[in-house]
Amino acid sequence: MLLTNILSRKRLAAFSAAFLILLSAANLTFGLVVGSTRTLDLVLRGGESDSVLLIERSARTIYTSHIPASLAISLGRLPSVEAEPFIATVGYVAGSVMITQGLQSTSPFAKALLSGYLPSGDGPWAIMGERAAERLGTRAGETIQLASSLRKTVLLLTVAAVCRFGDMRDDEMFVHERTAKMLSGLPEGMISAVVVRGISRESVETLLSRTYRLKIRCSSAVPGNLVVLEANGALIRSVKFVGKVEEDLDLPFGYYTVAFQSPHLTMSLASVLLDADKSCEGSVELEASPILKVLGSAKPMLRGSDGVEIQAIKQDESWIFRASPGVYRLELSGQAFTIPLFHSATFNPSLVIAPTRSVRVLVSWSDGTEARDYNLIAKTMGGEVVLSRLGLGGETKIDLPNGDYVVEVYRLPYSASAIISIPGADEMRLILPSIQWNVEKVPLQYYTLIRALPVEEMASFTFASIAGVSAALLTALSLSMMALFIMLIANIQNYLYLSARGRLQLIGLLGASRQWILQTVGFPALILNLGLAVIAAAISSVLGSAILLNRLTVLGHSIIADAKTVYFFSLVLAASAWFLGNVKLLKTMNQV
Amino acid sequence: MISQDEVTGSGSAVSLLPTLLKLAARGSLKVKPILLTIALLIAINVGAHTMVNSYEKEVTTLMALYSGREYLTVSEKPTPGALMILVTPYEMSGRRILLVYSEDVKTLLGLSGASASGALPVRDDEVLVGESIRDLVERNAIVVNGRPFKVTGHVRSSDHLTYSIVGLATPRSDAQPLYVSLRRERDGAFSAPAIELVTKSLFVEVLRVMGSVRFLLYVVLGLSCFFQGYNSLVEAEHVLRVFASLSTPRKMAGGSIFLYACLISISGAATGFSIGLFTPGLLSSFTSVLFRLPHLKPLVDLSVGYDLVWGVAASLPALFAGLLWGYSKQIASD
Numbered sequence: 001m002l003l004t005n006i007l008s009r010k011r012l013a014a015f016s017a018a019f020l021i022l023l024s025a026a027n028l029t030f031g032l033v034v035g036s037t038r039t040l041d042l043v044l045r046g047g048e049s050d051s052v053l054l055i056e057r058s059a060r061t062i063y064t065s066h067i068p069a070s071l072a073i074s075l076g077r078l079p080s081v082e083a084e085p086f087i088a089t090v091g092y093v094a095g096s097v098m099i100t101q102g103l104q105s106t107s108p109f110a111k112a113l114l115s116g117y118l119p120s121g122d123g124p125w126a127i128m129g130e131r132a133a134e135r136l137g138t139r140a141g142e143t144i145q146l147a148s149s150l151r152k153t154v155l156l157l158t159v160a161a162v163c164r165f166g167d168m169r170d171d172e173m174f175v176h177e178r179t180a181k182m183l184s185g186l187p188e189g190m191i192s193a194v195v196v197r198g199i200s201r202e203s204v205e206t207l208l209s210r211t212y213r214l215k216i217r218c219s220s221a222v223p224g225n226l227v228v229l230e231a232n233g234a235l236i237r238s239v240k241f242v243g244k245v246e247e248d249l250d251l252p253f254g255y256y257t258v259a260f261q262s263p264h265l266t267m268s269l270a271s272v273l274l275d276a277d278k279s280c281e282g283s284v285e286l287e288a289s290p291i292l293k294v295l296g297s298a299k300p301m302l303r304g305s306d307g308v309e310i311q312a313i314k315q316d317e318s319w320i321f322r323a324s325p326g327v328y329r330l331e332l333s334g335q336a337f338t339i340p341l342f343h344s345a346t347f348n349p350s351l352v353i354a355p356t357r358s359v360r361v362l363v364s365w366s367d368g369t370e371a372r373d374y375n376l377i378a379k380t381m382g383g384e385v386v387l388s389r390l391g392l393g394g395e396t397k398i399d400l401p402n403g404d405y406v407v408e409v410y411r412l413p414y415s416a417s418a419i420i421s422i423p424g425a426d427e428m429r430l431i432l433p434s435i436q437w438n439v440e441k442v443p444l445q446y447y448t449l450i451r452a453l454p455v456e457e458m459a460s461f462t463f464a465s466i467a468g469v470s471a472a473l474l475t476a477l478s479l480s481m482m483a484l485f486i487m488l489i490a491n492i493q494n495y496l497y498l499s500a501r502g503r504l505q506l507i508g509l510l511g512a513s514r515q516w517i518l519q520t521v522g523f524p525a526l527i528l529n530l531g532l533a534v535i536a537a538a539i540s541s542v543l544g545s546a547i548l549l550n551r552l553t554v555l556g557h558s559i560i561a562d563a564k565t566v567y568f569f570s571l572v573l574a575a576s577a578w579f580l581g582n583v584k585l586l587k588t589m590n591q592v
Numbered sequence: 593m594i595s596q597d598e599v600t601g602s603g604s605a606v607s608l609l610p611t612l613l614k615l616a617a618r619g620s621l622k623v624k625p626i627l628l629t630i631a632l633l634i635a636i637n638v639g640a641h642t643m644v645n646s647y648e649k650e651v652t653t654l655m656a657l658y659s660g661r662e663y664l665t666v667s668e669k670p671t672p673g674a675l676m677i678l679v680t681p682y683e684m685s686g687r688r689i690l691l692v693y694s695e696d697v698k699t700l701l702g703l704s705g706a707s708a709s710g711a712l713p714v715r716d717d718e719v720l721v722g723e724s725i726r727d728l729v730e731r732n733a734i735v736v737n738g739r740p741f742k743v744t745g746h747v748r749s750s751d752h753l754t755y756s757i758v759g760l761a762t763p764r765s766d767a768q769p770l771y772v773s774l775r776r777e778r779d780g781a782f783s784a785p786a787i788e789l790v791t792k793s794l795f796v797e798v799l800r801v802m803g804s805v806r807f808l809l810y811v812v813l814g815l816s817c818f819f820q821g822y823n824s825l826v827e828a829e830h831v832l833r834v835f836a837s838l839s840t841p842r843k844m845a846g847g848s849i850f851l852y853a854c855l856i857s858i859s860g861a862a863t864g865f866s867i868g869l870f871t872p873g874l875l876s877s878f879t880s881v882l883f884r885l886p887h888l889k890p891l892v893d894l895s896v897g898y899d900l901v902w903g904v905a906a907s908l909p910a911l912f913a914g915l916l917w918g919y920s921k922q923i924a925s926d
Contacts, residue, residue: 022815029808036801092786097793122724123688124681124752143681143690143768145666147784152705154666154784156752156770158681158688178724182750381723404709419748421709481809484632488816491625495819498826499921552804554797 102180116140116161224262370394493581630860638868710745821914
């Protein structure tokens with residue numbers, strides 16, 4: 001009551017109105033800038049999640065991150081840990097940025113389905129978030145053109161479904177993970193990130209922050225290579241040996257397979273989940289005198305590598321050969337077969353359906369020199385390994401049945417691959433490139449140390465920088481505005497006391513103490529300020545959601561309204577203005 | 593001390609202005625906070641605007657450089673030299689695929705960077721089938737809309753063609769015509785790589801956010817100037833005492849105050865404009881020297897001029913009204 005008597009109702013009403021307008025405008029501005037910064041931040045790190053997200057150390061956005069898919073497999077092998085590969089990219093549809101995520105399965109979207117149907121398996125389909133579909137004016141069943149931001153690829157996709165998630169995903173689009181890879185141009189074996197559950201961030205960081213020693217002891221009677229494969233089967237180490245070998249490797253966390261490989265014998269020796277220093281032993285056990293049983297009545301002929309013929313014994317409807325371990329040539333009904341005989345085996349000629357064709361594989365370095373000591377792997381288009389061979393010179397002959405194959409050559413840390421159709425081609429050339437064009441094949445332990453970018457990656461690198469610049473710009477803007485608003489609102493507070501200066505000076509002359517002034521004028525004014533701050537925050541939240549936030553976007557996402565931060569800002573602003581105003585008030589009283 | 597002659601002069605509004613300015617220079621009118629408010633608000637708008645302009649220009653140029661010279665454009669409108677294709681979404685054995693038809697399948701494959709194993713279709717009843725859907729082929733044939741087509745080969749591609757049946761003539765009348773070319777369409781929505789368009793969109797979005805904030809800032813600037821103007825004259829008792837003792841006519845005092853408000857507003861706007869241009873430019877120079885980052889100069893365009901106009905338009909009337917109100921209040925109370 002005394003407050004209204006001292007400062008007058010009219011004055012208080014004018015102050016309240018001005019304070020409310022200014023504070024609402026300040027809140028709205030702050031909410032918009034903070035909302036934009038937060039939205040940009042969330043979009044760049046792939047959305048809000050309580051899981052741990054692993055991305056490339058040097059990447060600034062999830063869309064420019066490349067990490068090996070094998071990391072997800074290795075983490076998934078830890079007890080009670082779930083690790084999901086995550087592929088995300090930035091596309092462009094009808095004048096609008098479209099964040100696109102890759103999916104392994106659409107079943108988690110069943111509850112969010114609004115229209116259309118959820119497709120299964122890969123294909124040229126897309127699932128759109130509700131707001132994204134509204135923005136583009138697209139419905140289920142329509143075909144859209146999605147341009148890749150980083151590659152020369154425009155995908156034609158059918159909108160299979162529109163979903164309502166109630167979060168940031170409403171502004172996004174979802175495709176099969178294979179389609180997402182086409183769009184992002186991620187190399188084979190690479191993903192954008194790994195989403196990990198069941199383990200803390202600190203534990204993952206500790207696990208990934210160092211290398212572990214893997215001691216391998218192996219013995220073999222036949223010459224060959226000791227090979228170490230990472231979780232997705234990629235070769236990371238190959239050592240040529242005969243007899244015994246001891247190898248100490250410093251490797252990052254992962255699930256590794258230790259195997260023996262000779263030109264005709266591949267054998268898995270051990271599998272290790274390397275989350276501490278570990279050792280493993282293995283030996284290539286060969287049968288002393290393996291038996292080859294050839295089914296059928298036609299007499300086969302078996303010769304050793306030195307051309308010496310092995311005698312066959314007829315037994316029922318088959319022929320039996322007893323020989324020492326080695327590689328033999330079997331001749332049967334005018335056809336010849338190479339038989340690696342290290343353990344007893346049966347050869348059924350009726351199962352040899354298609355004849356094979358010999359292909360010359362020429363492997364060289366990019367400067368034209370012949371490559372030596374490399375691993376050659378032939379896979380079907382479906383990824384099934386049909387042949388694994390150690391290449392000693394620049395030319396290796398391989399026999400493949402009819403079909404299409406991907407032939408890969410590894411001479412670590414370099415690798416190359418090509419596709420071949422049988423019949424049709426009798427020769428193929430593989431050129432091992434230099435490291436700067438092959439950065440994704442660099443051994444894991446060096447991965448975080450390298451910043452060699454192929455030219456085509458520069459666009460994504462620049463995008464990452466720009467995203468950082470935009471976030472910095474918006475943050476700087478919000479900070480400078482905050483300081484400015486405190487200053488401006490303090491002026492309104494000053495008006496309240498200055499306009500009643502005469503009355504306040506009179507009270508001072510009558511001998512009012514500082515404490516009395518604070519109790520009678522200061523604290524009620526603080527309550528008034530805080531009350532107005534709450535009203536202003538409410539007004540700006542409603543106005544923001546209704547008018548501004550839905551119309552404005554950041555990277556194709558509606559700006560997220562953060563009511564709590566706006567209320568906090570409003571209260572801090574009102575309290576700061578009150579404090580500055582009261583300093584002025586007490587100064588005025590002192591002048592009396 | 594100010595003499596009576598100095599104050600009254602010839603009796604016009606302009607003649608009182610030097611007196612007001614002298615008082616302001618002595619600190620009696622608390623002009624610094626007003627100037628600072630106007631300058632800072634305009635500086636924020638101008639600085640952010642000119643730097644976004646600069647980033648947009650520099651970055652899109654960089655993007656164009658890095659993303660290479662080859663573009664693939666798929667347009668809904670015919671463009672010169674583009675290949676027309678007809679596209680229909682189709683469902684076969686529970687799988688979503690695309691029927692893609694073109695009179696020149698070889699060129700289409702070339703544009704998409706795809707290759708075909710086997711022979712290219714030469715007749716209307718021959719098609720190529722994408723690698724990813726080759727399991728739908730039975731005995732070298734595939735049935736679409738009840739019509740059998742001979743499969744002459746398979747398409748190996750890293751785009752939608754891997755899920756497509758590619759032929760010469762469409763069996764569907766509802767096919768959507770699209771135009772594919774390797775040219776870059778300036779206004780084309782679907783030119784890939786689209787990094788330049790994506791970056792431009794990001795800057796357009798940032799400018800749009802700033803545009804919305806800008807008008808709010810002008811509202812804040814207006815209100816702030818009004819109250820600062822009022823506070824300024826309420827605190828400047830000495831000035832008002834001089835004006836009152838001279839019995840200065842209200843009209844003349846109003847004119848002088850208006851000229852004074854004009855001067856403050858324009859000076860504040862000019863200072864803000866300079867700070868807005870100079871500070872980010874200076875910071876960019878420092879970062880380019882210290883961190884070898886590219887130096888970006890603030891880029892002024894016509895829309896930056898609007899910041900000045902809006903700044904003056906918001907501050908001048910509000911400041912004048914505030915000053916006048918404060919003056920009237922004090923004169924009345926005296």
